[in-house]
Amino acid sequence: MPKFIVEDDFWTLFPHAKIGTVICEGIDNAVRDVAFYEQLLREAEKEARTFLDQEEFSSHPVIRVWREAFQKFKTKKGARCSIEALLKRVKNGHSIGTINPLVDIYNSISLRYGLPCGGEDIDTFAGDLRLTLANGSEPFVPLGSDENAPPYAGEVVYKDEAGAVCRCWNWREAQRTMLTEKTKNAFLCIELVDETRTDVFHRALNELADSVSRNLGGAVKVEVLDIQHREMTLLG
Template sequence: MTRFIIEDDFWSLFPHAKIGTVICRGIDNSIRDVEIYEKLLQEAEKEAHAFLSMEDFSSNPVISVWREAFQKFKTKKGARCSIEALLKRVKNGNQIGTINPLVDIYNSISLRYALPCGGEDIDTFAGDIRLTLANGSEPFIPLGSEENAPPYAGEIVYKDDEGAICRCWNWREAQRTMLTENTKNAFLCMELIDETRSDEFHMALKELSDLVSHHLGGTVKIEVLDIHHREVKIFG
């Protein structure tokens, strides 16, 4: 049995956080009607401008809340929440390109709701997945790289028995567990730290689940973890 577990050291820093998961089984991520996903992303980019009403980029609430969160744990200099990176591209007029259906779907939801989303290939996992503080010795090869860049001790990471899966909470994902067109089983997650946006968070999770099911088939299951519900079975 493989589980997703959120450790006590995370909750001590973020007791009010919610982590939404969508477990996808038996999907077909090789479907490549590119126009569908280009349209999803283009529409999401338009909607994302609603979150950028403040002239100073970092003053927008969906950005500032994560800037403050990243000050509570050890981070690599310049590391930012994934939603900040996406929204900055939108603000600068840089179109979000398609990658593969799963990534395009979760990027579109991330933009539409200004919430960080990510995903990993379940079949690459080694043991349980944990959201916790790194000890600093976890191997980590970033997406698109071949060099080991382990997290700092005290950095929030997703990790399994082989090493880190995502550094600085939701900043940079690993090459080893990335979603590809061959992915059949996927672990998608969405993170919330602004308690006032709980309704939007649940709407976004439902829409993410529905889009995956509609476009890629298979089965999908939503689970929301919080301080009272700290682990979920992924499979087995």
């Protein structure tokens, strides 16, 4: 059975982090009601404006904590946490487009709670999924590209035996493992580095699981990894 393992080198950098997971099995991710997901995102964008009340965009705590986190490891110039990228689009008046139900659901949760969310298709993984520091030789073709752009040595990445799955922790996902309408088994995650928002983190995680279960069927399980609990089984 494939596992998700958060390696020691990650915990050395981020001993207080929490990685919340929602494992989805046997879901139906086919697009049937675009209007529903568009409305879901529009409502989430309205709620996200509570994180845009600072005169300086990057000074809001939900963004600042991730700017500080990204300074602790090697990153590609200009790489930003996924929640910053979403909030910046809202701040600039751009709507978040629908992609497929799973992505739309986790984007809406990300916007509403000001936390980075992501997801991958478990059936595309080669062996175990790991959150760790890259050695710099991992193959990585970013979403929407066909060119290899491997991570830097020392960069925080999700990776499996075939290469990097997501670069700069939660900045850019791989084409190889992306969620599609055909996805049946999915790994969704919410990441926390700000201990003061632990309650918000758990609410977001439970709402993510409930929304997937309610709208896409299948079975979902929620599990949180931290420095005391560093690995889990993905399926079964």
